[in-house]
Amino acid sequence: MLILNKRLISLLAVLFSISLVIFISSSTSFHEWKEVKLLHHKLSPELQNKLNQQFSSVENEEVKQYKEYKEELAEKERIRKELEEKKKQEEEKKKQEEQKKKLEEEKKKQEEEKKKQEEEERKKIEEQRLKEEEEKRKQEEEEKRKEEERKKKEEERRKEQEQLRKDAERRKTHFVNIKNFTYYDFDKTDYLTNEEIVDLLKHLKDDKEHDLTRYHHEIEFDKRITPALYLNEIYKTIGENNGVLSTDLKFKFSWADWLDFDSRLLPGKDFLESHNNLPIMGCDDYGELIGFPKNTPERQEAVPACSGLSEEEFQSMDNNLYPRFKVTAPFDSKKISIPARIIHGSVYSLHELSPPERLVYVDGKTKTDIIVPIQDEKLKEKHVYNHSLVSKITNDETEDPEKLYLPPINKLMQKILETIKPSEINKNSSSIYEVSKINQDPHTLQEELSYQMSREEFDMPKNMDEIKQRLPNHEIENSLDRKLLEKIELEMNLYPRENYPKFFHECELDGTDGSHFDWRFFNVRSKTNSYKKTSTLNRIIRAWLRFTTTENIHTWLAHGTLLGYSFNEFMLPWDSDHDVQISTESMWRLAKNFNQSLIIDVTTDDELSSGYGQYFLDIGGNFFDRKNSNGANAIDARFIDIHTGMYIDITKLSKVHDVEKDLTRDFYNIHSEIKSEYFKMLKQYGITAEDIIKDGDLIGGNNNHYYRFSELENMKKCLFEGEYGYVQEVYPRILDREFPNRKTGWSFAGFTWRSKIGLWLKDELCTEGSNDRRGDSCMNHEYVKLLYDFIDKDGPKGGERRPIYPDWESVIALDHILDREGKHDK
Secondary structure, X not given: OXXXXXXXXXXXXXXXXXXHHHHHHXXXXXXXXXXXXXXXXXXXXXXXXXXXXXHHHHHHHHHHHHHHHHHHHHHHHHHHHHHHHXXXXXXXXXXXXXXXXXXXXXXXXXXXXXXXXXXXXXXXXXXXXXXXXXXXXXXXXXXXXXXXXXXHHHXXXXXXXXXXXXXXXXXXXXXXXXXXXXXXXXXXXXXXXXXXXXXXXXXXXXXXXXXXXXXOOOOOOOOOHXXXXXXXXXXXXXXXXXXXXXXXXXEOOOHHHHOOHHHHHOOOHHHHHHOOOOOOOOHHHHHHHOOOOOOOOOHHHHOOOEEEOOHHHHHHOOOOOOOOEEEOOOOOOOOOOHHHHHHHHHHHHXXXXXXXXXXXXXXXXXXXXXXXXXOOOOOOOOOOOOHHHHOOEEOOOOOOOOXXXXXXXXXXXXXXXXXXXXXXXXXXXXXXXXXXXXXXXOOHHHOOOEEEOXXXXXXXXXXXXXXXXXXXXXXXXXXXXHHHHHHHHHHHHHOOOOOOOOXXXXXXXXXXXXXXXXXXXXXXXXXXXXXXXXXXXXXXXXXXXXXXXXXXXXXXXXXXXXXXXXXXXXXXXXXXXXXXXXXXXXXXXXXXXXXXXXXXXXXXXXXXXXXXXXXXXXXXXXXXXXXXXXXXXXXXXXXXXXXXXXXXXXXXXXXXXXXXXXXXXXXXXXXXXXXXXHHHHHHHHOXXXXXXXXXXXXXXXXXXXXXXXXXXXXXXXXXXXOXXXXXXXXXXXXXXHHOOOOOOOOEEOOEEEEOOOOEEEEHXXXXXXXXXXXXXXXXXXXXXXXXXXXXXXXXXXXXXXXXXXXXXXXXXXXXXXXXXXXXXXO
């Protein structure tokens, strides 16, 4: 058993040794071999010896193999490094090649970009050259077109002048002399001399005997009676309604009550004697009388839209000696006499003129308006107040039921203001509907020294949407906004190309300044009565300033009127009308609330002139557009005296967005002085047209006058013709542009500025004529002394608002009274 065990152990030892040898032989680590050696001490000595031998052999072999292995590894590492270095070099070379390629591509790209830029620059230069050539060609074509147009217009003007010359020659040969057409009897009040006027003014100044506020029965047509009768109706209505003016109050209206058609249309004795005691029998008869016989080329032009009267129209006339024809349109021929003009406008007003929209009574003292609408339906009768009622009027209170006591019109207005409840007075609130009302502006009672305009006040609607925004109540039936919108839409539909016809027509006369009279109301027979013209124009401007102040309408003096103010706060004596301007916003309010109104000035402290002033406010059909139809509609509205036809020109100012288009839209009708005025403004402020448009600073009107907004922004109160108004704070700058000679031109139209007296006086009134700049030699004339006395004693130098000169109506009323009493100075 023991022997068996020993053999088994030996066998196992051999197997173990063999395994170790195999293990050691396959080992690649010398350190692992060492670890095996550490285990052999646990074996038998025999095995240890064998192992030691094996170890030694293996160790030597291992060392050899290890060295070979290390060398192999080193070789491999060398080869690897060489390969890596070679690869690295190849990659670096490739990288350099790629970098080189990239640089070449970048360079090529830059060259292509440069070439492209050069090509684009070349194209741009070429395009610019072509564009400049095209613009130059267009400019040359435009200049050529303008030149052709100018030549064409010159040729047309030459032909027109030639035709006019031929027509004039033909008239001399074939037509009657129109200046010999006599229709009216001589009325000395139309031809009063300066001496006679001086006598009457002296009487007015010192007269304590005659109360000229009373109604004058010695005058066939006292202009104050009709407005007083209407005002009396208002007074009675308020009394019956416990101090309340009924909003439902509306009046009937007839122009025959307001205009003296007898003085305008009845022929004089000389005419009847030369005309078989017959009136003008029709259009042919009228054309023959005024110098345009029936079968002549000018006949239709001179008497357009003329027709005979119907039986109803003939029967409705107050007098069968009135002309037996009517006209429905104006005519603008200059070759017509004063009587022919009066007849033409008067038959239109009698038969065709529509009634006003409303009556507006104005009291300048309390800044109050009474507004009453007019009924729409047309009257069958020719009068609201017949002659029998008027004949019953008395100036004195009486119990006689056959008499009608009518207080002086200014006192009647005062009674109404004392009777009306304060709560019934509107504070200028916006009204939607046309109703009777009383307006008062509490701010104006404080007599503000100035006010400031905003840019928005000059904004003009550019299209229908903006127009509707300006009229927020346009969807309300029968509202004022709706009525105005319908009028605008009608105008746009009638003239879709904006070629609006001339709206305002004047009564051009043969050799006189008829262009300063409205054709419908013209009634001035003498052009020599300067006092009548001056006092009437004084009254008109006072009424306008009172009305606009009460209604808070932003308006100011302009052009010749402003020039007159700059000298002495009066109009220029040779001027024949007034000019005012108005903001766009105020024009729209006028158009909505007051167009076609009859405005009566009953200012309670006016005394002698109260009630005489009656004015028709007429606004042009295309006021909503800045286009002036080739100069035909340069004026937007007029404030017209219905008894003479004299007026105030009213121009709205609005923002200009394209000055070049504005200046060229009517190039041939814009005076060179006005163009020069625009460029003077740019020079004054050292700016360009681009600057002023960019800043939205340019304001202009249809008459091609331009301003900077800063020139209109600040308005200051002034006294003009004895009434408060407003002017621009910088008005001298504006006048310097419009009237560049105003500081050196001391004589004009036969008048000279007399610095000592402060008046423009006719040279014929001064013994030294135009050589007397101070006016010393003028004070010997009674007329001058009287005028100076009216101004110096009680005039505007004291800052008091009042009429400066007695009204012409008071002058002729006193003349009639003195005639009747036989008290005229011999």
